[in-house]
Amino acid sequence: MRFRGDRPRIGQVAQLAGVSATTVSHALNGRRPVSEATRQRILDAIDQLGYRPNVVARGLRAGRSMTIGLVIPDITNPFYPLLARGLQDVLGPAGYDEIITNTNGDRDLERAALDKMISRQVDAVAFAVFDTHAEDLQPVIEAGIPVLRLGGRLAQRGVDLLHTDDEGAAAEATRYLIGRGYRRIAFICGPAAQGPAAERVAGYRVALGKPGIVEHTEFSRAGGAQGMLRLLERRHVPDAVLCANDMMAIGALDVARQHAIEVPDQLAVMGFDDIEAASLISPQLTTMANPAREIGRAAGGLLLDRLSGNETGPPREIVVPARLVARQSA
Amino acid sequence: MRFRGDRPRIGQVAQLAGVSATTVSHALNGRRPVSEATRQRILDAIDQLGYRPNVVARGLRAGRSMTIGLVIPDITNPFYPLLARGLQDVLGPAGYDEIITNTNGDRDLERAALDKMISRQVDAVAFAVFDTHAEDLQPVIEAGIPVLRLGGRLAQRGVDLLHTDDEGAAAEATRYLIGRGYRRIAFICGPAAQGPAAERVAGYRVALGKPGIVEHTEFSRAGGAQGMLRLLERRHVPDAVLCANDMMAIGALDVARQHAIEVPDQLAVMGFDDIEAASLISPQLTTMANPAREIGRAAGGLLLDRLSGNETGPPREIVVPARLVARQSA
DNA sequence: CTGAAAGCGCTTACAG
């Protein structure tokens, strides 16, 4: 058997303080009044012994592991660390830690991850995967674990929902370009059915007041370049492009550079997300920041409401606004 | 009391399979032979009931939480998600999950994080903070928890050590520049006493065979720019600069652009780390990749050896080589 | 304001 160290247990604290384990427990958790003198002796004993309560034992008995499960595609995608940090900003001070699982967007791995979260008795799950089938969440819901879905639109019984205001963000970006005097504003988007594509196209069109010019390519640097090349072949070349994410915008800028097109004088380029590189490239990218950390914080707040039992109503949907970051490219 | 769902327990599986909980446990853990027929009935029962073992209960009894603590400055710094992913690459298949705590480099938060890891009964701790005092790790060591230190040089009883080969990497970068025909190679570094500064300067000088030109500024974009400006003021302006990280290299490139210096024809620029932006800027940055994910994997391997009891010897030190990524800037 | 005892859901000697 593994060496356990000889960490003190609650019983030793009780003995040293001359009280019962019950009283030590209550002094620690505040669920029942403890006389000031007793409390002081207990705190002294804890200090003297270097006692640290065993969270695992507490979790087993109390039915709360003080752990939140975060299921995401890939922590290596810079959006998710910010999300995780935002969650921790709110949940950490309340005593919760996170267990993060990467699924690579694979459905089998997603299901395995959710299973594991149940096994680990997490107190809540935040789930950040776009295309998951609703039924995959069912076992978690049945286990009585609050679930929060990040991104996606699918309303579902027992699942709170949180996402960026994609339509509003696209509209704001478009209006910004109009306000800067650009007149032929195109939109380079990813595949129409993927992620927030539909909402962003909708916002673009609302702000424009007409269908505009929409090129569907891929959500990547190459996709952005390809979309830009197509736009350059048009009879009337646009004087501004809104790209559905920053990687695409960087691809569009690549093409502009190759064609010696001055940005932002001859062509404005905007992105979405505000990845780290946005401020590192030249010209610096003007973009709609996907407020990952704010989303994480909002998620933490929602979960805390569920965990504390303050909120027992039907699923809620919260929409987080994006933020315009004006730099050099538009 | 919180609603627990009505998840099946091991006893119900045992009952349905017509055996004892003991046998179910052994069928699951393989610590004792179970007849094939019995095993099959147990697996059927598990399937039928949708049983998932309670990891918390198991952890309490077995003294192993199947959890690793990862203590880092900030998950938002792109190095650490890669590190975490590398750890998970190795530890995940073995059934371990990670609890990540951000310390912002604050010593009080570091100590609190370590305390928490003890409370949570983690089976091992990976600790990625440069300037921690050795004694802060003492409580963890005394609790019998294996500790692995990432970065830093400080050998310490009971603590395995893992870091990049900074000296070798700087030497390799310098030799690469020499091989490309550059003749006046300068080095822009951060404060001499911070992080891996000393090792990198040493490697640069070894490869160069003389003291060379070293500017100490800050580990930031502004620091890189400042160092570059100083170099431009010299009588003999260098034809190549090695920067101690990519952000500094980007700062140096900013200055080169402002002064209409052609990169890499008039000036070569190299960085360290290979951050995401390195391939997104123009010209794309040639750099020594800090192999974060490989470091994570190596760390996972070391920890697994300790966890399995295969390795009970004195602390080990493992040095991970960096990798040259040749792009456009040098 | 405080304590004795049961119990959270497993694993593990001990016994056969």
Next chain:
DNA sequence: CTGAAAGCGCTTACAG
């Protein structure tokens, strides 16, 4: 190859 019982370290009715 299998089972009954103890116990991991806490919290929580129950009782006073």
